[in-house]
Amino acid sequence: MQTQDAFDKRFPDENACREYLKKMRWPDGVKCPRCGHDKVYELKARPFNWVCKSGKESVNKSTGEVLTCNKKNGYRFSVITHTVFENTKRPLVSWFKIGYLMLVSKKGISALQLHRMMFGSKHLDNYHTTWCQCMRLRGAMRDSEWEQLMGEVEIDEVYLGGKEKNKHKGKRVGNWASQGKTEVIGAIARKGNIVCQMVEEADFSTYDNFVRKTVSGRVNLIATDETFRYRHLRSLGFPHEIVTHKREEYVRGKVHTQNIESFWSLLRRGVMGTYHKMSRDYLPLYLSEFTFRHNRRHDDDPFAELISNA
Numbered sequence: 001m002q003t004q005d006a007f008d009k010r011f012p013d014e015n016a017c018r019e020y021l022k023k024m025r026w027p028d029g030v031k032c033p034r035c036g037h038d039k040v041y042e043l044k045a046r047p048f049n050w051v052c053k054s055g056k057e058s059v060n061k062s063t064g065e066v067l068t069c070n071k072k073n074g075y076r077f078s079v080i081t082h083t084v085f086e087n088t089k090r091p092l093v094s095w096f097k098i099g100y101l102m103l104v105s106k107k108g109i110s111a112l113q114l115h116r117m118m119f120g121s122k123h124l125d126n127y128h129t130t131w132c133q134c135m136r137l138r139g140a141m142r143d144s145e146w147e148q149l150m151g152e153v154e155i156d157e158v159y160l161g162g163k164e165k166n167k168h169k170g171k172r173v174g175n176w177a178s179q180g181k182t183e184v185i186g187a188i189a190r191k192g193n194i195v196c197q198m199v200e201e202a203d204f205s206t207y208d209n210f211v212r213k214t215v216s217g218r219v220n221l222i223a224t225d226e227t228f229r230y231r232h233l234r235s236l237g238f239p240h241e242i243v244t245h246k247r248e249e250y251v252r253g254k255v256h257t258q259n260i261e262s263f264w265s266l267l268r269r270g271v272m273g274t275y276h277k278m279s280r281d282y283l284p285l286y287l288s289e290f291t292f293r294h295n296r297r298h299d300d301d302p303f304a305e306l307i308s309n310a
């Protein structure tokens with residue numbers, strides 16, 4: 001397969017991956033991941049491993065534990081320390097390959113497909129490990145910062161998961177929670193980025209906060225369907241227009257929600273195509289993946305960004 005060949009050429013072995021990770025992680029030279037010190041010594045016998053003897057103290061943010069890069073024995077770290085690739089039996093090259101294939105496949109690729117591509121269909125016993133790798137990589141696709149959406153923006157919601165018999169009923173008011181469905185809200189700037197999030201509490205302030213947070217006040221158009229959720233937007237000064245899906249009106253000039261609906265159908269397929277049952281806990285990770293890929297669809301090398309975030 002062409003994409004796999006391109007990958008193998010770029011990353012022929014474990015050392016090529018380590019070299020690349022080192023460059024992406026520390027473009028200005030290797031720094032201690034514990035204290036940030038830049039005078040570290042590479043261990044001659046163990047390439048891509050360093051020791052820091054800064055004598056500095058630092059506090060572990062999650063545990064509050066005080067850690068020292070001891071002057072005598074030093075603190076040892078490797079190129080994968082404090083990355084998503086840490087504590088793993090799989091070689092770095094398998095992580096890179098999974099991340100690469102996830103990003104080049106425009107519609108997303110399931111962990112099962114990836115597993116088959118790498119190990120053949122007969123070796124399903126290690127499938128869970130591949131699935132975990134996918135999940136960790138999705139975690140590295142989380143956008144830490146983004147700009148408010150401008151231009152023409154579409155806002156819509158989608159319901160994911162739930163029982164098979166309810167999947168095709170479309171949108172309607174009802175007790176979705178009891179059907180096990182999870183609501184996701186999203187806003188997309190045509191020709192631009194998408195932002196989406198899981199709805200924890202389906203109340204007015206959730207929708208209101210989402211719009212205020214994601215959409216710029218200087219937007220040219222906000223298009224939604226007729227849902228009650230956004231009825232207040234005009235009174236806030238937003239140029240809000242609706243299409244009335246109930247009356248089978250889907251497009252009125254620029255007013256439609258077709259871009260975000262295409263995104264939903266990709267997302268729905270991606271989530272449904274997973275071998276593991278979709279769970280609420282995992283959904284934000286899928287949202288990260290699909291958003292990351294969409295928002296970098298014109299970038300030359302989204303993979304480079306993934307590796308520097310990892």
Ligand SMILES: [Zn+2]
Nearest residue numbers: 032035052069
């Ligand atoms: Zn240090």
